[in-house]
Amino acid sequence: MLATRSMLKTVAQKLDIVHWSPSSHTAPSDPAVRTAMFKNTSAVAPMGLRHFNASRPSMEQSPAAESELLRQQRKVRPVSPHLEIYQPQITWYLSGIHRITGCAIGAGFYAGALAYLAGPAVGIQFDTAAIISAVGAAPIAAKVAAKTIIGAPFVFHSLNGIRHLVWDATKFIDIKDVYKTGYAVLGGTLVGTLYLASL
Amino acid sequence: MSLRLATPTLRSTARLLARQQPMGLVKIHSSVASKSAAASSTPDRMHGSYHWNAERVASIGLVPLFAGQFAFGASPVLDTFFGILLPIHIHMGFGACITDYLNTRKAPVIGKIATAALYAATAGTLVGCYQFNTNDIGLTELVVRAWTA
Numbered sequence: 001m002l003a004t005r006s007m008l009k010t011v012a013q014k015l016d017i018v019h020w021s022p023s024s025h026t027a028p029s030d031p032a033v034r035t036a037m038f039k040n041t042s043a044v045a046p047m048g049l050r051h052f053n054a055s056r057p058s059m060e061q062s063p064a065a066e067s068e069l070l071r072q073q074r075k076v077r078p079v080s081p082h083l084e085i086y087q088p089q090i091t092w093y094l095s096g097i098h099r100i101t102g103c104a105i106g107a108g109f110y111a112g113a114l115a116y117l118a119g120p121a122v123g124i125q126f127d128t129a130a131i132i133s134a135v136g137a138a139p140i141a142a143k144v145a146a147k148t149i150i151g152a153p154f155v156f157h158s159l160n161g162i163r164h165l166v167w168d169a170t171k172f173i174d175i176k177d178v179y180k181t182g183y184a185v186l187g188g189t190l191v192g193t194l195y196l197a198s199l
Numbered sequence: 200m201s202l203r204l205a206t207p208t209l210r211s212t213a214r215l216l217a218r219q220q221p222m223g224l225v226k227i228h229s230s231v232a233s234k235s236a237a238a239s240s241t242p243d244r245m246h247g248s249y250h251w252n253a254e255r256v257a258s259i260g261l262v263p264l265f266a267g268q269f270a271f272g273a274s275p276v277l278d279t280f281f282g283i284l285l286p287i288h289i290h291m292g293f294g295a296c297i298t299d300y301l302n303t304r305k306a307p308v309i310g311k312i313a314t315a316a317l318y319a320a321t322a323g324t325l326v327g328c329y330q331f332n333t334n335d336i337g338l339t340e341l342v343v344r345a346w347t348a
Contacts, residue, residue, distance in 0.1 A: 071305065103296060106289035110320050113286075113327035128335050128344075136348035147346065158265065161258055168255060199346055 090182045098160045101153035108150075147197045155192035159185040250291075257288040273339035281338050282328030290321040 054070040055061070061069075086092070119126030135143070163181050166172055172181050261284055267277055294317060303310035332338060 074305070099292075099296070102289075102292050106292055109285065109289060110324050113324040113331070114320065116331055117323055117327040128341060131341075132344050132348050135345050143348075162262065165255070165258060165262075196346075 090179060094160060094182050094185065098157060098164075101157040104153055105150075105157060144197050147199070148193060151196035152189060152193040155196065156185065156189040159188045159192070253287075254291050257284055257291060260284050261288060268339050273337055273343060275332070275337065278332045278337040278339055282325070282332050286321050286324045286328060289324075290317065293317050 054066045054073065060066065115124075116126050138146075163172075163185055166181070172178065260280070264277060264280055264284065267274075268281075271277075294314075297310065297313045297317060301310040301313045303314075328338065331341075335341070336344070
């Protein structure tokens with residue numbers, strides 16, 4: 001955003017700068033004088049904060065109302081296409097899949113634990129033996145399919161999670177290494193899923 | 200375009216290096232100054248860092264747990280740690296999703312509801328895991344039996 005005069009004037013006003021004028025093109029180099037020009041800097045805002053007006057200075061309201069106005073404006077603002085137009089890359093595809101698989105497995109785990117707790121209250125039999133016998137009685141194709149559908153996200157999320165931890169240790173953070181580890185995770189997911197589905 | 204901003208000229212990069220200012224601090228609110236806003240809430244700047252550390256601990260801790268599960272099979276000790284670490288890990292994961300998609304800044308009501316629901320669900324899951332590990336065969340054994348049924 002360009003530092004237009006109106007915005008600068010707004011910033012200057014709000015920081016209570018007494019001697020600022022639109023025609024002065026430089027600020028004094030002496031830090032003490034510079035700080036002295038801004039009254040109540042710490043109470044108003046720490047240095048370097050940028051302020052945005054939701055409404056014109058003459059129509060401004062309380063901070064809370066201004067925030068609310070800004071929020072309402074943003075709700076109806078159009079959003080530029082982002083996910084639709086960005087070039088498919090292994091970087092953000094794997095990142096998205098990491099989050100999706102994590103949420104899916106997490107939701108499943110939570111649902112299972114909560115169902116186990118709530119089962120007796122609702123009256124549904126959530127007994128271990130019942131589950132295992134029900135699973136065992138299913139056709140083999142359904143069992144293999146279920147193991148693939150559950151195992152693949154789990155293996156991927158685990159391997160990619162290790163990849164994330166490796167990044168946190170500041171290793172393999174070059175783009176070439178990111179791609180290498182990404183492909184390694186995908187290969188490991190394939191192998192791991194095949195192994196789990198075969199059990 | 201030779202205008203020089205009237206704001207302090209010490210560049211934010213320099214302030215960053217001098218560790219005086221957190222990165223990317225943009226206050227997108229009204230410019231109306233209010234002393235009370237700055238004085239009332241001064242959160243600890245390291246708060247997010249502690250949360251990050253907890254996330255890594257919960258993630259790293261799961262690796263030996265799963266490895267031990269695959270190597271040595273079910274055990275009550277493993278199951279206990281599972282029942283604690285896994286819900287915490289999932290809780291923080293869902294919390295990150297709520298922060299990203301249902302931020303209270305943009306969606307104040309839904310964000311708060313989602314956070315409350317997440318805390319309730321995590322509490323319920325922790326209790327459920329404990330109950331299952333204590334009164335039933337345990338998490339690992341359930342997976343082993345159901346998977347090879």
